[in-house]
Amino acid sequence: MSSALTDLFVHPIVQAPMAGGVSVPQLAGAVAEAGGLGFLAAGYKTADGMYQEIKQLRGITGRPFGVNLFMPQPEYPGASTGSTGAADAAPPYGAAVEVYAHQLAGEVTWYDTELGDPDSGRDDGYDAKLAVLLDNPVPVVSFHFGVPSPDVLDSLRRAGTFTLVTATTADEALAVQRAGADAVIVQGVEAGGHQGTHRDNPEADGSAVGLLSLLAQVRETVDLPLVAAGGIMRGSQIAAVLAAGASAAQLGTAFLATPESGAHALHKQALTNPLFVRTELTRAFSGRPARGLVNRFLREHGPYAPAAYPEVHHLTSPLRKKAATSGDAQGMALWAGQGHRMARELPAGELVAVLADEIAAARAALLDGGEAS
Incomplete structure (x- = not known):
């Protein structure tokens, strides 16, 4: 050593x-x-x-x-060089992120909040x-x-x-x-x-x-x-x-x-909560592979999340925060390793x-x- x-x-x-x-x-x-x-x-x-x-x-x-x-992080492939400010301008992030933003429309309604700005810094x-x-x-x-x-x-x-x-x-x-x-x-x-x-x-x-x-x-x-x-x-x-x-x-x-x-109290409790039986690598919350407890958000959006970090992280940030303040563990990023039940x-x-x-x-x-x- x-x-x-x-x-x-x-x-x-x-x-x-x-x-x-x-x-x-x-x-x-x-x-x-x-x-x-x-x-x-x-x-x-x-x-x-x-x-x-x-x-x-x-x-x-x-x-x-x-x-x-x-x-x-290096520039996300397909990202534009920035917004022109025009109402009909292309968004300052990749098309895949734009599609994912539409995928999250139901979450915006459910949590009564807006998506974050994907172009918030790299x-x-x-x-x-x-x-x-x-x-x-x-x-x-x-x-x-x-x-x-x-x-x-x-x-x-x-x-x-x-x-x-x-x-x-x-x-x-x-x-x-x-x-x-x-x-x-x-x-x-x-x-x-x-x-x-x-x-x-x-x-x-x-x-x-x-x-x-x-x-x-x-x-x-x-x-x-x-x-x-x-x-x-x-x-x-x-x-x-x-x-x-x-x-x-x-x-x-x-x-x-x-x-x-x-960590949020719900996150701590989820580690040994029998409702959360396994973990999975997902890009659902951030656009980069991360291991978390499988919850509703991960199941519904993980298959569609693009490889776009930190754009997706910025995009979902308000959703995750609102889920936490609402006491809804099903919408939080419950990061955990495979040994979480031994906490x-x-x-x-x-x-x-x-x-x-x-x-x-x-x-x-x-x-x-x-x-x-």
């Missing part, structure tokens, strides 16, 4: 950065104080909003923590957030949806920041290594929320790889520390990915149900301690079994 990585936290437990208000400072701080690596999610926030959360987190803990950024304030993180360095920065430039990674390294980049294939992991990142987050298909693919390729749907197989492939491809992510809910699973070559494990859904999590409603710090005990027990059982044989 890389000493530069292990020096950051006591237990090999990383709390995944979950955008949309889930990974709040209280959650990241509790995990950090318990010896794990807590993470803030800067996705969908302004640069100042991110900075304010960093300041709040530093008031909670003096231990290392991380901040996650979304990479800017870069998520990336440059402004980087500027903040270079002026006020944090211990760890991770990236989702692509690979930063070598210059960006080098600048963060010179600022004293450890960098991680998500990969969902061995080829993506190799691109991460070539760019100069310090470690790779290896994300298996079991993971909840958005797959961190570097390019959304609809032709590759269904070809995503499970975590243990992907870990083996990546381990033979790159020479960097690996952080395993995807469906991990128990310490025994963490012990398994450590044995498979990972330096640490990143858990999202496991922390989603904690009282410190900023435990424990305080975050207590969950880290329980997971650490389970890791130790799994390792001891393995040693005992080896000695017995």
Whole structure:
């Protein structure tokens, strides 16, 4: 295990950065104080909003923590260069998104709200957030949806920041290594929320790889520390990915149900609600593959959602917000990994301690079994 990585936290437990208000400072701080690596999610926030959360987190803990950024997205094929403002002008997004907007007309009526503007920005304030993180360095920065430039990674390294980049294939992991990142987050298909693919390729749907197989492939491809992510809910699973070559494990859904999590109460309850029996990868809510609990919205619109992120994310945002305020879990994006039924409603710090005990027990059982044989 890389000493530069292990020096950051006591237990090999990383709390995944979950955008949309889930990974709040209280959650990241509790995990950090318990010896794990807590993470803030800067996705969908302004640069100042991110900075304010960093300041709040530093008031909670003096231990290392991380901040996650979304990479800017390339222009959606078929998008126009912008609106002319004329009433009969073509919309500033692809025709497929326009068709999907018509598909959602019933949702607009049901929730008595309007669709969002698909042309609300593609870069998520990336440059402004980087500027903040270079002026006020944090211990760890991770990236989702692509690979930063070598210059960006080098600048963060010179600022004293450890960098991680998500990969969902061995080829993506190799691109991460070539760019100069310090470690790779290896994300298996079991993971909840958005797959961190570097390019959304609809032709590759269904070809995503499970975590243990992907870990083996990546381990033979790159020479960097690996952080395993995807469906991990128990310490025994963490012990398994450590044995498979990972330096640490990143858990999202496991922390989603904690009282410190900023997830909506309906989202937390849905994890173990027998009404939601399985998860599925879908573009229904955002235009990018993301794993969530199968509800009415996902079933009705998933088959028709185009590969258009973040246009679809912006488009459906008011619907999702209205569903949440209306108490309607059937219209919310209930992101969850495949192990969601194993969620435990424990305080975050207590969950880290329980997971650490389970890791130790799994390792001891393995040693005992080896000695017995």
